Amino acid sequence: MFLAHETSSLCTMADSRYDALQNEDLYAHLFKQRSPERAMVVLSLPSMHCASCVRAVETWPNLEPGLVDVRVNFNQKEAHIRYNPREISLQAIAEKLDFMGYPPDLSLAQREGKLGLNEQKRQARQSILELGVAGFVFGNTMLFAFPEYMGLETDSGIAELMRWITAALSLPLVGYSGRSYFKSALGALRTGQANMDVPIALGIVALWGKSLWDIASGQGAGYFDSLAGLIFFLLVGRWFQNSTIAKLDFERDYKSFFPLATLRLSANRGPEYVALQDVEPGDELRIRHGELIPMDAVIVRGRSSVDVQFITGEALPLPVGPGDDVAAGSRLHGGSVDVRVVKALDQSYLTSLWREDPAAQKPVLSRRMDLWGQWFTWGIMGVATLSATYWMWADPTKAIWAVTSVLIVACPCALALSIPFGFGNAIRLMGQQGAYVKSTDSIERLARVDAWVMDKTGTLTHPEEQRWTEEPAVAPELLGSLRGLVQHSAHPISRSLHSHWKFVQAEVVVDVEERIGAGLQGRCSAGILRIGSPAYLGLTDAQAPAHATGWSLNGHLGGWLLPEQVYREGLSEGLDQLGPDPIALLTGDGDQERSRLQTILPASTEMRFRQSPKDKLNFVLDWQRNGKHVAMVGDGLNDAGALAASDVGISIAEDAMHFAPACDILLKGRELPHLARYPKMAKAALRVVKINIAVSLGYNLIGLTFAVQGLLTPEVSALLMPISSLSVVGLSALLTQRASRKIFKS
Amino acid sequence: MSAFYLMIPVSLVLAVLFLLGFLRSVDRGQYDDTTSPAIRMLDDGTTDSSTPSTP
Numbered sequence: 001m002f003l004a005h006e007t008s009s010l011c012t013m014a015d016s017r018y019d020a021l022q023n024e025d026l027y028a029h030l031f032k033q034r035s036p037e038r039a040m041v042v043l044s045l046p047s048m049h050c051a052s053c054v055r056a057v058e059t060w061p062n063l064e065p066g067l068v069d070v071r072v073n074f075n076q077k078e079a080h081i082r083y084n085p086r087e088i089s090l091q092a093i094a095e096k097l098d099f100m101g102y103p104p105d106l107s108l109a110q111r112e113g114k115l116g117l118n119e120q121k122r123q124a125r126q127s128i129l130e131l132g133v134a135g136f137v138f139g140n141t142m143l144f145a146f147p148e149y150m151g152l153e154t155d156s157g158i159a160e161l162m163r164w165i166t167a168a169l170s171l172p173l174v175g176y177s178g179r180s181y182f183k184s185a186l187g188a189l190r191t192g193q194a195n196m197d198v199p200i201a202l203g204i205v206a207l208w209g210k211s212l213w214d215i216a217s218g219q220g221a222g223y224f225d226s227l228a229g230l231i232f233f234l235l236v237g238r239w240f241q242n243s244t245i246a247k248l249d250f251e252r253d254y255k256s257f258f259p260l261a262t263l264r265l266s267a268n269r270g271p272e273y274v275a276l277q278d279v280e281p282g283d284e285l286r287i288r289h290g291e292l293i294p295m296d297a298v299i300v301r302g303r304s305s306v307d308v309q310f311i312t313g314e315a316l317p318l319p320v321g322p323g324d325d326v327a328a329g330s331r332l333h334g335g336s337v338d339v340r341v342v343k344a345l346d347q348s349y350l351t352s353l354w355r356e357d358p359a360a361q362k363p364v365l366s367r368r369m370d371l372w373g374q375w376f377t378w379g380i381m382g383v384a385t386l387s388a389t390y391w392m393w394a395d396p397t398k399a400i401w402a403v404t405s406v407l408i409v410a411c412p413c414a415l416a417l418s419i420p421f422g423f424g425n426a427i428r429l430m431g432q433q434g435a436y437v438k439s440t441d442s443i444e445r446l447a448r449v450d451a452w453v454m455d456k457t458g459t460l461t462h463p464e465e466q467r468w469t470e471e472p473a474v475a476p477e478l479l480g481s482l483r484g485l486v487q488h489s490a491h492p493i494s495r496s497l498h499s500h501w502k503f504v505q506a507e508v509v510v511d512v513e514e515r516i517g518a519g520l521q522g523r524c525s526a527g528i529l530r531i532g533s534p535a536y537l538g539l540t541d542a543q544a545p546a547h548a549t550g551w552s553l554n555g556h557l558g559g560w561l562l563p564e565q566v567y568r569e570g571l572s573e574g575l576d577q578l579g580p581d582p583i584a585l586l587t588g589d590g591d592q593e594r595s596r597l598q599t600i601l602p603a604s605t606e607m608r609f610r611q612s613p614k615d616k617l618n619f620v621l622d623w624q625r626n627g628k629h630v631a632m633v634g635d636g637l638n639d640a641g642a643l644a645a646s647d648v649g650i651s652i653a654e655d656a657m658h659f660a661p662a663c664d665i666l667l668k669g670r671e672l673p674h675l676a677r678y679p680k681m682a683k684a685a686l687r688v689v690k691i692n693i694a695v696s697l698g699y700n701l702i703g704l705t706f707a708v709q710g711l712l713t714p715e716v717s718a719l720l721m722p723i724s725s726l727s728v729v730g731l732s733a734l735l736t737q738r739a740s741r742k743i744f745k746s
Numbered sequence: 747m748s749a750f751y752l753m754i755p756v757s758l759v760l761a762v763l764f765l766l767g768f769l770r771s772v773d774r775g776q777y778d779d780t781t782s783p784a785i786r787m788l789d790d791g792t793t794d795s796s797t798p799s800t801p
Contacts, residue, residue, distance in 0.1 A: 051785045058786065073779040121778060128777045129769065136765050140758075158750050165754070 018098070020106075021091035027106070030090075032080070038068070040082045041090060043104040045097065048077050057102060064088070064096070076121070127242075131235045134177040137169045138228040144169070148221045163215050166224040170208060178204050178231050194377035196416065200234065202381065203407035207714055210400045223400070229715035230408065237721045262287075262294050263487075265338060270506060271487060281341050288336040288490035289514050295328045295341050302337035302512070306330040335512050336488040365444050365689070369419060380410040387708045398710030405707035408717035410700055411724050418692035419444075421732040426685035429740040434668035435678055436653075442664035445648050446682035448629045452578055452675075453620055453642065455634035456587035457492050459652050459672065460567055460600070466496040467564040471545070474559060480507035481524035482551060485531060488512040489520050492635070493549055497531075497561065517588055517612075527554040531561075541590070565593060572600045574673030582628075586611045586619055586639075616642040633667070633675070650675075677743050684739035691735065692728050699724055 021027060033040040048054065054072045057079055061067035066088030071080040079102075081093060094104050144162045152159075185201035188194060204227070211222030261273045265284040276294055279285065284300060287293055293306070305317035308330045317333045320326060326339065384406040391399035423440035430437055437443060454460060474482060484506040486494040491514075509522040509529065519532015530537060531551040534544035539557070544550060548560040575583065584606040585597065591609040601607070608619070620642045623630050632639070632646035640662065643649035649663035652672065665678070703720060706712050771777070 051788075054782055054785045055789065059789070072782050074782040074785070075779050125772055125777065129772055132768050132772070133765070136761070136768070140761050143757075158754075161751075161754065165758070 018091050018094040018106075021094055022089070024090050027090065030106075033082075034085075037084060037086065038082065039085045039090075040080060041093070043079050043081060043094070043097070043106075044077060045079050045102040046077050046105050047102045048072070048074065053102065056100065057097075060096075060100070067093075127235075127239060130177040130180065131232075131239060133172055134228065134232040134235050137173040137177070138225075138232045141166045141169050141225045141228045145221065145225045163221050167212060167215055167222060170211070170224045170227060173228055173231055174204060174208055177235065181234070194374060194381070196373070196377065196411075198377055199380050199384070199407040199410065202384070203404045203714065204231065206407070207400065207404045223714070226714040230404075230718040233715065233718040234721060237725055240725065262291075279341055279344055281344050283341045284338055285341060286336060286338050286487070287332050288488060289332055289334055289516065291332055291490055293326050293328060293330050293332065293339065296343040297326055297328075297339035297341045299324050299326060300338045300340050302335055304332055304334040304337050306332055335514055364448075365419070365686070369416075373416065376410070380407065383410075383704065383708065391710065395710075401713060402708055402710040404714045405710070405712040405717045406704060408714055409703040409707045409712060409720055411696070411721050417725060417728045418689045418696075418732065421729055422685050422689040422692060422736065425732055425736040426681055426688075426740075429736060429744075430678060430681060433674075433677075433744055434671040436666040438664050442648060443682045443685055445629070445664065446631065446679050447686040449631040449648055449679050450581050451623055451628040451630045452581055452583045453616075453623070453630055453632045453646065454583065454585050455616075455632075455639050456585060456589060456593075456597075457635075459633055459635055460571060460585075461492070462566045462568050462669070466500070466566055468497065468500045469562045469564070471548075471560045471562055474551075478524075478526065478529075478553065478558070479504045481509055481526060481529055482531065483507070484509040484524065485512065485520055485522045485529050488522065489514050491517075491520075493563070494520065496563070497549075529553055565596070567596075567600055568669065568672055570673035572602075574675060575600075576602055577676030578602070579676070582606070584608065584619065584623075586616045586642075588612065613639060613641055617645055620645050631679075633672070680743050681740060684743065685736055688732055688735040688739070692731055695731065696724060696728065699727075 024031075028034075030041045030043065031039060032042060045057070048057065054074055057072055058070050061069050066084050066086075068082040068084065070082070072078070073080070079097075083093065094106070097104055144166045147159055147162060181197045181201045181204065184195065184197040188198060207223055207227050207230070211224055211227065214220040214222045261275050262279065263271050263286045264274045264279065265271050265286055271286060279295065285294070285297065289304075299320055299322050301322060303319070303321045305319045306326055307317040308327065320337070325342070328343075384403050387402045387406055388399055391402050419440055423443040426443050427437045427440065437446075479501055483498060483501040483504045486497045486501075487506055488494075488509070507524060509524045512520065512522040514520050515532070515536060517533075519530060519536030521528065521530045521532075523529070529551065530553075532549065534541055534548070534550055537550045537552050537557060539550070545560050545562060548562050550560050551558045582604065583602060585601060586608050588611055589609060591607075594607065594609070597605075597607060608615070611619070616639050620630050620632060624645075624647070629648075630646045631648040631650060632643050633650045633652065634643050635652045643651065644662040648665065650665045650667050651663035652669050653666040667675075667678075699720075703712070703717070707717065
């Protein structure tokens with residue numbers, strides 16, 4: 001206890017979030033063993049994501065006195081820690097794990113979630129048991145069928161006994177290992193549909209029934225070895241498929257994660273941007289209009305409204321003020337607020353909210369696939385029935401082979417697998433480049449895009465790098481207040497001014513109000529300060545220098561701020577690549593930059609100025625009415641409606657927290673000049689999916705021609721199933737990788 | 747040949763015993779985590795230098 005105290009006093013980094021662990025009884029559910037000298041605790045460490053994490057955690061006892069050993073279960077992201085409570089406390093363990101980069105998840109949700117995890121574990125164990133039993137029956141059935149293979153002693157009592165044994169072995173096989181197929185098939189049939197498992201279930205039943213009949217009537221030995229092989233290989237194929245999908249999911253959730261930062265207020269250093277993972281409960285954050293609230297928090301200062309559209313789909317904004325709780329994922333509308341974080345959440349929570357979008361309609365190919373799957377299955381059963389009737393008439397001995405092979409060999413696997421694997425790989429590859437795609441539907445839509453709409457400010461321009469000229473120079477005593485005022489807004493102009501004045505200490509400004517797209521007002525020590533467009537300050541454009549932002553104190557014009565637009569590099573070559581697709585630029589600014597823009601954008605670009613958010617939305621809808629598939633690139637601030645309406649919404653994500661949740665793709669700002677590569681990749685992925693479907697159809701046709709002739713045995717047919725899954729996975733991986741190398745490395 | 751009448755049940759019993767052993771190992775959680783043992787195998791007894799010591 002003394003040691004633990006000492007080390008914890010060295011942690012001056014405010015790790016008070018583990019203080020509750022001092023009361024170990026509260027966390028009794030974590031302990032598997034508890035005695036004065038030896039305790040074992042199971043901690044959830046969701047941040048472990050790779051092999052070296054496992055090693056780092058498991059070799060930790062070599063350095064830490066008091067730890068006996070640590071055993072990691074990587075799949076469950078858990079560590080089983082055995083330690084000596086006399087030498088180290090639970091709190092110290094948690095603090096050190098946090099320090100190492102693996103903060104334990106001690107939340108209530110985790111405790112309750114344990115039940116869900118157990119269900120998962122139970123199901124995983126079931127699958128392994130089914131596979132094991134099937135393998136057991138397979139091997140032993142073949143052993144007992146040996147005399148049949150050798151053609152020995154077919155009539156003696158021993159042979160008879162062996163046949164009955166193989167029949168008996170088939171009971172656990174079909175009743176236990178095979179039951180998931182029956183359950184799935186029955187479930188589908190009850191709703192009048194046919195899924196992939198219906199022909200398989202039928203095949204199993206047919207083969208089993210025929211075998212039992214043969215033995216009972218003395219006609220033969222049955223086909224129990226084929227049946228066992230069939231089920232065994234089916235289960236192997238399924239296991240392989242599941243583990244590959246799990247790996248893909250893991251890659252997507254833990255590795256493609258876009259940079260999100262938030263503005264944290266600290267007493268001595270002033271406001272600073274910090275990455276989400278560095279935020280702790282008790283920190284104060286400043287949230288501005290349009291931004292997402294990253295964690296559960298309570299409002300400390302300011303009045304505004306929030307909507308929970310991102311979380312629940314409800315778009316109605318609710319007013320909030322000091323003392324109100326706000327949930328992670330809600331969006332702020334109106335003036336900025338300062339909040340105090342109550343519960344620090346992992347970024348994956350926001351990522352999962354984004355991905356779980358109550359979806360729009362599924363795009364074309366996905367819907368077609370669902371339909372084809374149905375037809376395919378009914379079609380196969382038709383073919384099976386036909387071959388059955390034919391063979392019963394022509395040569396009954398072949399009938400059973402023909403029917404079961406037809407039912408098993410026909411695998412619409414590619415229909416089910418091509419999209420997840422083909423598009424899933426594309427998502428992963430695009431994530432590596434800096435474009436984070438929401439779902440496979442987004443890729444399909446991106447492949448069909450043939451028109452582009454772009455925003456200017458914040459998208460084509462680099463928001464942080466604008467250069468400003470003050471005309472006249474702002475009096476030094478007012479600089480602090482001005483900076484303090486713009487801090488409250490996430491508008492690109494505000495952010496840009498904020499960084500322009502970065503050497504100035506911001507002063508406190510209160511009663512801040514923001515009029516979206518117009519300006520900002522607040523009260524400072526000198527009076528009422530306003531900053532914004534000429535109109536906002538009560539002046540006409542004629543009275544203002546071109547394209548200027550002005551500021552006033554107590555109603556009197558103080559001066560102008562003239563921006564020099566800095567456009568992202570490489571834009572013109574990049575946007576030229578968008579090829580024959582029409583491009584439109586819609587911006588809320590006036591047309592002062594027109595000539596400059598004409599040098600940057602392709603000649604055929606349609607440019608519209610002074611667009612309100614409504615104008616932008618109508619433009620997109622108009623193009624869509626003309627049959628175009630529109631992709632919109634914006635920063636989500638005043639084009640959220642247009643972004644949501646377009647076929648593909650691409651949001652430029654710099655470090656701020658105001659990405660538009662309704663978008664399909666989050667693109668890193670530096671990737672914008674390379675925009676044209678992404679639809680190319682999506683088109684390539686679509687081609688890969690189509691190739692997979694074609695290959696699979698070909699394989700099915702070939703297999704069927706052999707099957708209807710009775711030339712295939714069920715085990716061979718069953719073997720072909722995992723092979724066809726393998727080929728879909730392999731082909732997808734190979735072709736998408738090759739496409740990505742060609743497209744992105746140029 | 748009559749030896750078969752003894753051998754067959756014996757071999758069945760043996761096979762079932764192995765099956766039970768398998769069932770028990772699954773129950774005991776041996777197959778719950780198939781990823782970490784693969785990583786753990788590479789541990790050569792030295793301590794990972796990237797593990798930071800106490801703060």
